[in-house]
Amino acid sequence: MADDATLDPAVHRGLYRTMSLIKQCDDRFRTMLSSGQIFIVYYSPRGQEAISAGVGAHLRPDDSVVTTYRGLHDHLAKGVDLRGLWAEFLGKSTGLCKGKGGPMHITSPSDGLMVTTGIVGAGLPIANGFAMAAQLDGSDAVTVVNFGDGASNIGAFHEAVNLAAIWKLPVVFVCHNNLYAEHTAFEAGTAGGSVAGRASAYGIAGQRVDGNDPVEVYLAAQEAVRRARAGEGPTIVECMTYRFHGHVVGDAMEYQPPDERAAAMAADPVDRYRARLVTDATLTEAELADIDSTIAAEIDDAVEFAQSSPAPDLSELYTDVYAEGVAP
Amino acid sequence: MADDATLDPAVHRGLYRTMSLIKQCDDRFRTMLSSGQIFIVYYSPRGQEAISAGVGAHLRPDDSVVTTYRGLHDHLAKGVDLRGLWAEFLGKSTGLCKGKGGPMHITSPSDGLMVTTGIVGAGLPIANGFAMAAQLDGSDAVTVVNFGDGASNIGAFHEAVNLAAIWKLPVVFVCHNNLYAEHTAFEAGTAGGSVAGRASAYGIAGQRVDGNDPVEVYLAAQEAVRRARAGEGPTIVECMTYRFHGHVVGDAMEYQPPDERAAAMAADPVDRYRARLVTDATLTEAELADIDSTIAAEIDDAVEFAQSSPAPDLSELYTDVYAEGVAP
């Protein structure tokens, strides 16, 4: 476990805030799903909060983030507008993408949330492009691309990491290793047993960290982001974690040993970190409760906004296929 | 340099025979091209003879080989019929593939030469399939797939090596590292600087050898093939070599330092090995000359056969698109 005392309390507050936001948003989505208030296909990031919080803490609005269908934690850590996000998940006209993208395609360029893709591994090559743009711009902006352990076995991963290494692109490859790709256990699909370990094949830095500890993630990301900003090239950061709610909500999860999941949930990264902050007197129970309740109110507002927003107008089917002037 | 004395003279004879055959075939193709006797797009394997000879020496007819557009050396080392091969290069009805495949698609299942592909990297996933078939058959047959250094940067390489590792497939990945991919120098395209070095990312064996020394290749391939036959999984063997005649015959080769090429040609693996065999008294000059001239006569015959063969009948355009019974 990383030494919490090395960090400023404001950093802890920020990390906790993000984690609480992710957890509460996720809780709300799942509650609304199970109560039948909404019908969406939902990929829960619950259990993986510490990764997005620890990485996101280093990012500026002009830094780019690319993520996947299981991206809610990354979206929130990048500061995406909560109302627009909820409305997009619910397919409303007021959604970030006017209801046309949906949860798998959340985009918010003003926050630097550039691409969310549903194709495993496909975000990595695109992330290189944002990094290349920054390099050409002469800016020190970095790009973070998030992906799962299973994604490390697809061709796009390899091509992208190799290109980033060759071009010394300012990109950080963040693997959320939650030990499963759909029903497939990490070791069953991934030869060599380590995603970060693959970094050496490309002559770049790679580090595996406890992805359930926001401070460990924070410190690893700090170094990776520093390296990228300094023009020293890409890093693979592999964050070991666990999906609490299977691949998709509704997943029978038969393929997971039940105690494995129970153990992971017992060591809930959000609860654990919260307890630690209190024990270490970094933040008081009252301060934390205040953060939690402020967030709860924000979520209430966003849910209300999303639910009361109108569906997209049917004419929207035909817009945005091409830039102005060309009919679809 | 490997110790030649460890090998039986019959092995040396076989290695030399294959190398001489490749060299002489290649010489003939290039002579006929430069004299305008034939018009084909030709990817010369000259300089890379030792690799195919050293690997091929371990292969049985029921072992499978997959290779690329630059595959003549691999075809010959697998024992493909010379007449059929020449006729196919010349697009004749008597070609191995009836003139429909051409040099980039030489196939000869009776010899175990299963696939020649023109798509960089695409042979590796397919090779796994032959290896999987052997595994299912319970046979100890192995599959060798040949590819270039440049191919190690494409997605198919990664997916195939990972799958072979996971499934412990009896496959040997033979990289012909001739330091260039078309105009691109190896180091400019390949992060990490070593293809064999990438093996550890997948937890499999990898070895880099002097690909210009048939004995070194022979010994490395021996171990890789043994491992595959024994069910111990795949190996990457990276054979360092040089293309004498650029990417394609006619290539201006401006991107190559002229002395680099001159040095490589001065250390011609075929000449060097031939001289060594004489010096070591492994084979006599007369024996070697006899091998050379026997091959020359075989090539004369194959060229004559190919040139005098008819073009494919136009009806062949429509056959072999589907198995019997379905019109194209």
Added chain:
Amino acid sequence: MTATETTRVMMVREAINDALDRALASDDKVVLLGEDIADPGGGVYGITKGLSTKYGLDRVRPTPISEQAIVGAAIGAAVAGYRPVAEIMIMDFFGVCLDQVANHAAKLRYMSGGQTTVPLTIRCSAGAAMSLGAQHSQMLEAWLVHTPGLKVCIPSNSADAKGMLTTCIFDDDPCVFVEQVMGYFNGSECPEGEHRVPIGEAAIRREGDAITLVSYGRQMNDVLTAADQLAADGIDAEVIDLRWLQPLDTATILASVRKTGRLAILHEAVKRGGVGAEIAAVVAEEAFDSLRAPVVRIAGKNTPVPYARELEAAFLPTVGDLVAAARALVS
């Protein structure tokens, strides 16, 4: 049809599982590979449930997320004499492995001058209506039909799903078998025993002489509903279920159009460059003299598939669209 006598109601997903089960049982050379296809899940839609338990993980092989490696391994094994059934989880993912499908599976037989053949089947789920957005909802059969060497089919009911998949598996060419997710739970009578549907044979689902309606896949239900509505107006539509898009049963289509003089085509895929275009073109070339009205295509709109339910519904072709178009053609 080689149907046995006894049938029972099966859902399409059961029929597919049954076809796979029987193929694995009857021929050792049949092997399955794909992501997550093993038990306990038996695939994300449960289509392969029970099979890895019954036939072992050697023959029902779960894979990493590596579509090129999946199709490539299946190709090699097929050339080596196996009859692999590879699963591409969702049709949109052909994008990451089309080289293996189109440049290798489809062409190896031709490029080898007939020396090798690729008895491979690729199954994939496909289609819209689940609000999965632009990258998980596409019907891409037109890409495959434009690739000589492939056979392509989409069943509309359980009996065909079972019979066509069995035919694909035992066919000596690479076949793509497309499973629309929204059709998985449709139930209908299905032969219980061995069952095959001959390659390239369309089925006439309803006879009529006023107009020919051509479609395939789960949309056949919509087309039959449309035909009922038209019949109520006294318009007697002939309804053709193509089943196979390649080989395409042009003889059946042309014969029908020669009788009715009118043609409307419906499919879920995007209209522009869809399979409907090929059908319209064949008819405009070969049955021109019989045509008494414009050839109409009702299809997915020329847009990516949107997420919001209302927009997704607007993307899809509807019964109403077809009825209106048919009425206009006949009047």
Added chain:
Amino acid sequence: MTATETTRVMMVREAINDALDRALASDDKVVLLGEDIADPGGGVYGITKGLSTKYGLDRVRPTPISEQAIVGAAIGAAVAGYRPVAEIMIMDFFGVCLDQVANHAAKLRYMSGGQTTVPLTIRCSAGAAMSLGAQHSQMLEAWLVHTPGLKVCIPSNSADAKGMLTTCIFDDDPCVFVEQVMGYFNGSECPEGEHRVPIGEAAIRREGDAITLVSYGRQMNDVLTAADQLAADGIDAEVIDLRWLQPLDTATILASVRKTGRLAILHEAVKRGGVGAEIAAVVAEEAFDSLRAPVVRIAGKNTPVPYARELEAAFLPTVGDLVAAARALVS
């Protein structure tokens, strides 16, 4: 056309180089990436020769053999405000990167509700006649035309090559610009200065009223030759060079067919499911009443492209095929 006054004879390959050169010179946001595109070679066909020397390796970036990485990087940079021109060396290699092209470049604008746009150009060489066999000779534009969100074009001469490529580069959508290798060395007059061809505008290359001949790319020369031969028989063909396959200039096609009543389409790509099918379908739907004869497609045969020269020639559509078809339609 925004052509300047002065022109000179350029080969298509020079015109492409010129367009790239001017785009790089006029806008810092234009960057090139692709395999072997840097000097001294300037690409395997020398198309990008001189550009890396002039603009540096930051802006003219040679890449590893990683088509997904090439297109992906170009997409990201495009969304970030650059105007990347990515080269896919040969069109057949779209098979290894179609996910990036079809699921990402084509859809990001739509999926983001218009928040991002992808001003990307993909150039590729393409086509048969060099005896390069089944995997290096394909025309695959139909795959792209079936993918909403992409723009697709194929020039037939130097002026269009320059003008259309320039238009693609400065267009805000992802465009695929297809260069037939056999056309690279064709020379014709080309504007020397800034030149753009408007998106989606076909060109009428010859006016006539007996039959409409539609084609695109290097085959336009064959079509014009056919038109000459027909004229010698007193058959006055109208010849349309589509230039853009998406957006397709249906207005120009339909107007012509309404005048002539007859249509023959020629393209190099495989006939089944080719772009000719879409054109035939549009006409059979929208100009049916004007049609006086079947719509005919002359195209690549429904086979992989064979290696042997004789077979490859038999694969390709010919002037003779078109003349014969046109005569039959008119008689």
